[in-house]
Amino acid sequence: MLSGLIQMPWWGYVLTALALTHVTIAAVTIFLHRHQAHRALDLHPVVSHFFRFWLWLTTGMVTKEWAAIHRKHHAKCETEEDPHSPRIVGIRTVLLEGSELYRKESKNRETLEKYGHATPDDWLERKLYTPHSALGIALMLIVNVVLFGAIGITIWAVQMLWIPIFAAGVINGIGHYWGYRSFQVEDDSTNIVPWGILIGGEELHNNHHAYGSSAKLSNKWYEFDIGWMYIRIMEMLSLAKVRKVAPKLRLAKGKTQCDLETLQAVITHRYQVLSGFAQSVKRTCGEELRSLKGRAQLRLNKSALRRWLHADHEVLKAEERAEFSKALGMSRVLNTVYAMRQDLAGIWQRSNLSREQLLAQLNDWCHRAEASGIAALQDFSRRLRCYA
DSSP: OOOSSSOOHHHHHHHHHHHHHHHHHHHHIIIIIIIIIIIEEEEOOOHHHHHHHHHHHTTOOOOHHHHHHHHHHHHHHTTTTTTTTTHOOOHHHHHHHHHHHHHHHTOOOOHHHHEEEEEESSSHIIIIITHHHHHHHHHHEEEHHHHHTTHHHHHHHHHHHIIIIIIIIIIHHGHHHHHHHOOSSSSOOSSSSEEEETTTTTHHHHHHHHTOOOOOOOOOOOOEHHHHHHHHHHHHSSSSOOOOOOOOOOOOOOOSSSSSSHHHHHHHTTHHHHHHHHHHHHHHHHHHHHHHHHSSSOOOOHHHHHHHHSSSGGSEEEEHHHHHHHHHHOOOOHHHHHHHHHHHHEEEEEEEEEEEHHHHHHHHHHHHHHHOOHHHHHHHHHHHHHHH
């Protein structure tokens, strides 16, 4: 059997494969995603070029192509123009053919020209990395075989499959299909698990879609983003500089009137506002729905109610929309909650109004919530007034 320069027990090869793929994951999330696509941080030129070189060896991905496709995903999320939306092409297609969807979009010159700006365009990029992307992958195979022998082919195969499966498939697929949502964004993004280790923090995908330009993907106290840990270490070593992180919500207790600071906070934290609204009225709506089901033939379950509270009415299945429309007609509480949710979301969607007009609408919303007679709406409104 062909032996390499480095001899290790079997578990040593396993750890080596995992370590090498983890470097690739760090390069994707820190360099391609947070640095290049979103400009959430600056990297020292040495670190930046190491990541470019490493990705050339282990993935063959072109920086401009990756950044352009990801930016387009954010700009056209969950529409026909989204390069990889499970809502449009199906979860099975994204999971199993994610890399093919990426490859197809990378050949779209319009995408690269419109979304691929401000990416590396030096001599190495033009003469080596972009035109000879397959050369790096071949070189990685040779290096692995020389170092580890025949088992190096297996290590290389793991390296080659890790990103297509976990990034192109899991993040783009499961990250828009299954998991929990901390923020009620317009798309289907989810946090797969609260511990972002396996894919460098990208597991916290809903957080990222809420604050796309944040260098930190964790948001709740129990969430962990290992990519952010690496960024903070590099920052302490003067190898990186964070440009932006998600803003923290502040509450000024005792406020009884919305002001311009409240308005700005509500707009800034709009996805958190809608998520908080859903949590506040969940119990009330659940009790009302159970009461209705006891009096009428309504085919609605907790899952449908949760989707209704955490998403727009239009994302429900046709039969669920029909059932909820029936419920809205039978219940003043549900009808009021739904109308108030739509009015609240409409405040930050009216970009043609002045700040003073938007503030007047916010104050009016709070007055109506507190006059509704629905305790959950009243409590939520009082908390909303304290945003600062």
